[in-house]
Amino acid sequence: MADQERRRMELWFRRQGLPWLVRERDGFGQVLLRVAPSVAALVLYDLMTTEFSLLVPDTDEEFGTFITDPLFALLYYSNFALIYLVPVLGAWQVLRWTRDREPSAGSTALVLALCLAEVFGVPAVDYLAGFAEGDWPAVFLGLGWVLGLGLLAAAGAGAVFLWALRVALRQLRVLGLLASRALPLLLLFVTFFFFNAEIWQITSTLPRPALWGVLGLFSAVGLLFLFAVAQDELRELAAETGPERVPLRRRENANLVTVLALAQALQAAVFGVLVFGFFLALGSMAIRAEVVKMWVTKDPTSGKLFGVLLPVSQELVHASMFLAVFSALYFTTAVFTDGKYRDAFFHPLLGEITLSLAARREYLARWPRAVAG
Numbered sequence: 001m002a003d004q005e006r007r008r009m010e011l012w013f014r015r016q017g018l019p020w021l022v023r024e025r026d027g028f029g030q031v032l033l034r035v036a037p038s039v040a041a042l043v044l045y046d047l048m049t050t051e052f053s054l055l056v057p058d059t060d061e062e063f064g065t066f067i068t069d070p071l072f073a074l075l076y077y078s079n080f081a082l083i084y085l086v087p088v089l090g091a092w093q094v095l096r097w098t099r100d101r102e103p104s105a106g107s108t109a110l111v112l113a114l115c116l117a118e119v120f121g122v123p124a125v126d127y128l129a130g131f132a133e134g135d136w137p138a139v140f141l142g143l144g145w146v147l148g149l150g151l152l153a154a155a156g157a158g159a160v161f162l163w164a165l166r167v168a169l170r171q172l173r174v175l176g177l178l179a180s181r182a183l184p185l186l187l188l189f190v191t192f193f194f195f196n197a198e199i200w201q202i203t204s205t206l207p208r209p210a211l212w213g214v215l216g217l218f219s220a221v222g223l224l225f226l227f228a229v230a231q232d233e234l235r236e237l238a239a240e241t242g243p244e245r246v247p248l249r250r251r252e253n254a255n256l257v258t259v260l261a262l263a264q265a266l267q268a269a270v271f272g273v274l275v276f277g278f279f280l281a282l283g284s285m286a287i288r289a290e291v292v293k294m295w296v297t298k299d300p301t302s303g304k305l306f307g308v309l310l311p312v313s314q315e316l317v318h319a320s321m322f323l324a325v326f327s328a329l330y331f332t333t334a335v336f337t338d339g340k341y342r343d344a345f346f347h348p349l350l351g352e353i354t355l356s357l358a359a360r361r362e363y364l365a366r367w368p369r370a371v372a373g
Contacts, residue, residue, distance in 0.1 A: 012359070015159070017255075018163075020252055021252050021356070021363070032107070032112070034098070035153035036110075036114060037094045044090045048083045119142040123142065156255075165266060186327055186331075190275070206318065218325045218329050222265070223261065225332060227261045230256075256353060264332070268332045272325055275327040283319070292316070301315070
């Protein structure tokens, strides 16, 4: 009975995004169950992009002709939405199947088959579709993805991400309130740069890997700020609990800081996606191809995002990506000066952390040997 109670409490910690507060190590079968949703999403995404590539014409000229057909445009945009919708729905269904399930020979075999489908099945489908030459790099890439996801699952990253995602979805109304206040003011400032030739010239000359590097630098600065703020808030919260508190171990402190920072990072990412979509729409309506050519001194090229052809220019995609990440960084630093945001989002988040710390004290008091590690 005590073991069942301890198991229930450990599952509760995981659902709170705090797997590092649990000292019991997972077995191989349990890690496989936890990695199954992310591998399923990866397999479905790869298969959907292959199907989408079969739909899209080979040349830009053919694509420009076909996109003017209303039926083709409807089919194109529907498939484009399904590329991201199908993996999410698939991962959700697999997550429901794995939740609270104990490892067994059957579940282990099914998840291993799913991993093999990513490593060998997806390259085989690409080869049959004519998008690959049957060489081994695609196999090694799939193996790297599976091993990387497995390591993250063993570290408990899935529990942290799912909790932060639930919090972010639960607080979408707060994001809408803040975005309605911050977005118009931000766009007044950022739109000036969007219609500036220098931004287009800088971003258009950057290869996509270099652009991702610049955007990664912006993101790293924002994450450092979030982690610093989360550490300060947690330190103040721990001080308020009084002398009866059990000092946090280093990994437990890292877990709590991570969930605080990640929940806010997801909201900043949603804000950045909104800005990215706004500039894509604005650029496609207001900036003609001849203007882009005058700014970047070359003919605009077809835009791609994650290997998917878009009905906008690559130059517009690059400029929108740059300004979207810049706006998300602004959003990250600005929200902490907004009192309504802190009351509506951050203070309830701290309340959940306080509850988790109280549960941790009870957990350590009842099962000291089980968690001594």
